[in-house]
Structure formats: structure tokens, C-alpha cells
Amino acid sequence: MDSEVKDYLDVTDDLLPADEREDLAVNKVADVALRKRSAAPNQIAFVRYLALPFIFLTVALLGGLRLSGLDSSFVFLKPPLLCLIFAAILLVMFFRARLIDLEGWFSESFSLLKNLANGAVLLTLFAATTQLFNSLLPEKGLPFWIVAFCFFWTLWNNLFADFDTKKLLRSLGALFGLAFVVKYLVLANLAAPEGRTWFERLTENPGQEAMTWLLDLPRFSAGTGYIQFFAAALFLIGLYLLPASTNDYEA
Amino acid sequence: MLYGNAQIIAMKEKYIHILSLAMTFVYGAFVVFLYAAEPRSIEEISSKAKSTVENAVTKGQVVTGTYEIDRQKYNEGLQAFRIDNFIAARDSFDRADPEKRDVKTQFYIAYSYYRQGWGRVSNDDALFKQGLTSLERVTMLDPNFRSDDTNLQLRTPAELRNELEEGMKVTADDFNPLRLVRERK
Numbered sequence: 001m002d003s004e005v006k007d008y009l010d011v012t013d014d015l016l017p018a019d020e021r022e023d024l025a026v027n028k029v030a031d032v033a034l035r036k037r038s039a040a041p042n043q044i045a046f047v048r049y050l051a052l053p054f055i056f057l058t059v060a061l062l063g064g065l066r067l068s069g070l071d072s073s074f075v076f077l078k079p080p081l082l083c084l085i086f087a088a089i090l091l092v093m094f095f096r097a098r099l100i101d102l103e104g105w106f107s108e109s110f111s112l113l114k115n116l117a118n119g120a121v122l123l124t125l126f127a128a129t130t131q132l133f134n135s136l137l138p139e140k141g142l143p144f145w146i147v148a149f150c151f152f153w154t155l156w157n158n159l160f161a162d163f164d165t166k167k168l169l170r171s172l173g174a175l176f177g178l179a180f181v182v183k184y185l186v187l188a189n190l191a192a193p194e195g196r197t198w199f200e201r202l203t204e205n206p207g208q209e210a211m212t213w214l215l216d217l218p219r220f221s222a223g224t225g226y227i228q229f230f231a232a233a234l235f236l237i238g239l240y241l242l243p244a245s246t247n248d249y250e251a
Numbered sequence: 252m253l254y255g256n257a258q259i260i261a262m263k264e265k266y267i268h269i270l271s272l273a274m275t276f277v278y279g280a281f282v283v284f285l286y287a288a289e290p291r292s293i294e295e296i297s298s299k300a301k302s303t304v305e306n307a308v309t310k311g312q313v314v315t316g317t318y319e320i321d322r323q324k325y326n327e328g329l330q331a332f333r334i335d336n337f338i339a340a341r342d343s344f345d346r347a348d349p350e351k352r353d354v355k356t357q358f359y360i361a362y363s364y365y366r367q368g369w370g371r372v373s374n375d376d377a378l379f380k381q382g383l384t385s386l387e388r389v390t391m392l393d394p395n396f397r398s399d400d401t402n403l404q405l406r407t408p409a410e411l412r413n414e415l416e417e418g419m420k421v422t423a424d425d426f427n428p429l430r431l432v433r434e435r436k
Contacts, residue, residue: 045264049271057278064286073291117268120275127279 047241049117055238056124062231063131069194069219079134082148087129089155090172091122097163104245118246125242132235135228136179141216143187147179169239176232184225191217306349313350320356321347332359333402337367354392358411361385362403365415369435373425374418382415404436 066075094100105118133151138144154175163171192201192208201209211217288299312318328343340363348356364382368375389396389408398406405411414436424430 042263042267045267049267050274053271053275054278057275057282060279061282061285068291074289075291076286076289078286111265111268113265113268113272117271120272124275124279127282 048243048246049121052121052238052241053124055234056128059128059231059235059238060131062227063135065227067221067223069221072221072223077134077139079130083130083133083137086133086151086155087126089159090129091126093159093168097165097168098244099165099168101245104247107247128235128238132232135231136176136183138183138187139218143215147182173236180229180232184228187217188225190215191219194219309350313352318350318352320353325356328359332363335366337363351388352392354389354396357385357389357392358396358398361389361411365411366435371431376419379415379419383412386412
């Protein structure tokens with residue numbers, strides 16, 4: 001017994017051979033690295049696959065929602081065909097400016113499920129973009145065609161310009177901001193309020209009544225502007241959260 | 252250890268994708284439903300949803316070949332038809348056969364237009380036209396249809412069509428005073 005203890009005490013070298021020790025170290029490092037990385041990818045995945053579709057679908061829901069000027073009841077306006085065309089052009093711009101890297105969203109190296117989930121996220125982005133144009137374009141009459149032409153002019157020019165992601169986002173922010181001001185501040189204030197007789201409207205505010213008639217302005221409740229502001233802000237937040245590629249982390 | 256951890260993480264990723272697809276589908280369907288049904292208030296959403304589900308179920312029954320008319324509504328319609336309450340009869344028949352696929356019900360609807368539009372002196376052309384439209388549906392569903400209701404004098408679509416078409420024409424016969432004693436069929 002004493003001799004065994006003495007043997008252990010006499011050991012001055014390592015207990016494990018050098019090659020075995022290295023294996024353990026490599027395993028440990030990989031294990032720690034995996035544990036460190038495992039939390040972040042899950043969070044990223046939650047944002048990409050749950051938060052983003054939720055945000056974009058909420059924009060799609062709110063984008064066509066108006067409140068009636070008479071009793072504040074819901075009015076759901078389906079997007080005109082032009083909105084789908086604008087949304088398609090904008091998505092092409094996203095691809096060109098590398099805001100969305102197509103190879104990073106769809107790849108043969110991804111599982112089918114991941115490709116499907118990525119496709120669903122991009123589909124919700126398209127729906128949200130369509131509805132954002134539906135929200136920002138005036139509903140009918142001369143203002144619709146003027147604003148639609150301005151949108152088309154800007155998008156068409158931008159389509160062939162060299163953009164980086166930041167410039168594109170800034171440009172879009174400015175474009176959408178201006179359109180919002182035109183529709184929900186300028187045109188909304190030109191529209192005569194609902195719920196009065198034709199004679200009352202004409203005698204109380206002939207200017208507003210004339211503009212409403214000339215520009216064929218719809219009479220919506222003031223709450224519509226607040227809803228659409230929220231929708232536009234939500235869309236920009238969604239764009240900010242949207243990654244260029246989904247293969248920047250490994251699960 | 253390493254492989255164990257990697258497997259668990261991969262599963263989670265997979266579940267997130269499945270959850271994402273499910274959420275996108277459900278929420279997307281809800282958005283599409285709202286724009287299709289166009290409810291005017293939050294309270295109206297539930298009633299619109301109910302009617303949409305009922306409609307979808309009926310369409311599903313048609314596709315799977317299990318569609319059946321609502322017997323109770325049909326009997327109510329028949330009762331109203333027999334006491335000459337044609338508007339109520341048509342309403343019940345429409346509810347009994349929302350997909351307009353039951354030949355018998357559609358024949359009664361066409362017949363109700365004839366009986367309601369019939370007049371001793373002159374007929375209501377608008378109702379007769381609607382009767383002809385309904386009759387086209389009957390012919391489309393079953394070209395050889397023959398009603399088994401002995402209370403009806405016009406038992407086939409051809410007979411009823413002839414009566415409706417003749418009723419809309421203006422002929423010298425219309426001025427025959429004996430027309431006043433004719434009976435509704």
C-alpha cells in the first residue's frame with residue numbers, strides 16, 4: 001500500500017499521453033463552441049422564421065384596411081394590379097442591391113424544409129410590399145394616377161441605378177415617407193368630412209367640398225392614417241430585420 | 252456529447268421551420284379571409300367566418316360527392332309552395348340547396364316563378380324570365396327529369412318551358428275573352 005502511494009507521488013509526468021490529451025482538448029473546445037453558438041442561431045431563426053413573417057403578414061393585413069368616415073367601420077380594400085407590379089419591381093431592386101441574396105435564401109445544400117420556410121418568408125415580404133403600395137397609393141381618381149406615375153418613375157429609374165443596401169433603404173424610406181405625407185396629410189385634409197348633408201358641406205366648407213369632388217377623394221376616418229403609419233413603420237422594421245442571406249450561421 | 256448536442260439543435264431548427272410554415276399559412280389564410288369576406292366590425296368577423304366555413308364544407312361535400320340538401324328546409328319550402336307563398340318557398344328552397352345541385356328543388360323554384368307570375372289577364376314577364384333561367388339549371392342537371400309530384404300539371408321541364416315562353420309572347424289569342432276562365436297549372 002505504501003509502495004503504491006509512493007509510486008503515485010513519484011509521478012512527475014502527465015497522467016495522460018500527449019495525443020489523448022489533445023483529443024480531449026479538441027472535443028472540449030468544439031463542445032464549448034457549439035454551446036456558445038447554439039443559443040444565437042435559435043434566436044436568429046426565431047426572428048427570421050417567426051417574427052419576420054408575422055411582421056410582414058401584419059403589414060399585409062393592415063395595408064388595405066381603412067376606417068369609414070361615417071361610422072368608423074372596417075373597409076378592406078383589395079390591392080389594384082398596379083400594386084403587384086410595383087411590388088415585383090421593388091423585389092427585383094432588393095435582389096439587385098443585394099438586400100436579398102437569392103443564393104443565400106434558396107440553395108441545394110439547404111434542406112427542403114428550410115427552402116420552403118425561406119420561400120414562405122419571401123412570399124410574405126411580397127404580400128407586405130404589395131399592401132404597402134395599396135396603403136400609400138390614393139384609392140381613385142386623379143391623385144391615384146399622379147402618385148402611381150411618380151412611384152413608377154422612381155422605381156423604374158432606381159431599377160437601373162447602382163445601389164448599395166443602405167442607400168436603397170434610405171431611398172425607400174424617403175419615397176414611402178413622402179407618399180405617406182401626400183396621402184394622409186395633404187389629401188386627407190382636403191377631403192370634406194362624411195356625415196353631413198351636401199348642402200351643409202357646401203356652405204360650411206366649400207373649398208374642401210370642391211376639392212373632394214374634383215379629386216374624387218374618399219372620406220375615411222382619421223384613424224386610417226394612424227393604422228397606415230403603423231403599417232409603414234412595421235414594414236421598414238421588417239426590412240431592417242431581413243437578412244441578406246440565411247446561410248450565415250450553422251445549426 | 253458533440254453529436255448529441257448537434258442533433259438536438261438540428262431538430263429545433265427543423266421545428267422552427269415547421270412552425271414558421273404553419274404560422275404563415277394560418278395567418279395568411281386569415282388575411283385572405285378578411286379581404287374576401289370584408290367584415291365591417293370585429294363582431295362581424297365571427298359570423299362571416301361561420302358562413303365561410305359552412306360554405307367551404309358544402310363545397311367539400313360537392314367535391315367528394317356527399318352533398319345532400321337540407322331536408323327540413325326543403326319540406327318548409329314545399330309547404331310554403333303549396334299554400335302559394337312563393338317568396339318564402341324560394342327562400343327555403345335556396346337554403347335547402349345552396350349549391351343549386353338538386354334537380355327536384357330547382358324544378359320547384361322554376362315552378363314557383365311560373366305560379367307567382369301567372370295572371371288571369373296578363374303574366375309577369377320578369378318572373379317568367381327568372382323561371383326560364385332556373386329551368387335551364389334543371390335541364391343542365393338532368394335533361395330527362397320528370398317530377399313525381401301529382402299536384403303539378405306541368406311535370407317536365409319542357410312543358411314548363413313551353414308555358415313560360417308562351418306566357419311571355421303577345422298573340423291574338425291573348426285578347427280572347429275566354430282566357431279569363433282558364434286555370435293556373
